Amino acid sequence: MEELGPFRVKSDGKTLKNNRYSWNYAANVLFLKSPAGVGFSYSNRTSDYDTSDNRKTIRNNYIFLVNWLERFSEYKKRDFYVGGESYAGHYVPQIAHTILHNNKNANKTIINLKGIMVYASILPLSIIFLLYYFPLVYIIV
Numbered sequence: 001m002e003e004l005g006p007f008r009v010k011s012d013g014k015t016l017k018n019n020r021y022s023w024n025y026a027a028n029v030l031f032l033k034s035p036a037g038v039g040f041s042y043s044n045r046t047s048d049y050d051t052s053d054n055r056k057t058i059r060n061n062y063i064f065l066v067n068w069l070e071r072f073s074e075y076k077k078r079d080f081y082v083g084g085e086s087y088a089g090h091y092v093p094q095i096a097h098t099i100l101h102n103n104k105n106a107n108k109t110i111i112n113l114k115g116i117m118v119y120a121s122i123l124p125l126s127i128i129f130l131l132y133y134f135p136l137v138y139i140i141v
Helices: 054-071 088-106 125-133
Strands: 007-009 016-018 080-086 113-121
Touching (some): 054 088, 080 088, 088 113
Parallel strands (some): 080 113
Antiparallel strands (some): 007 016
16 A cells, blocks of 8 residues: 555554555556465465465466456456566466466457566576576566
């Protein structure tokens, strides 16, 4: 909320004021915290707190995004970017791949993915090597 959101916390620590530099003046931002149990995310089922299964996390994120776009269909045709920081450096490329793969299999655009952004990422050495030696591969840092 403090970095991008429409509000700032006042100095009293209890009330909010409008953030005139908020991203929502230029774009719509959907925050998705995952897997369950990370940050402020939660679940009613303790089985959802297994954070060691990246494939399950990606599958859940994809299902959420498709359902969210069905519920709020006015956003369906808009350009869609996936971004994240830290460990999301693993999730962002995986969810992008899942989106593109499912778009191709369905022979239609389910999610209108236009790009990805990764910041301060925890990336495997193989990806860092690839980015160093092949600068035409871009991840925004």
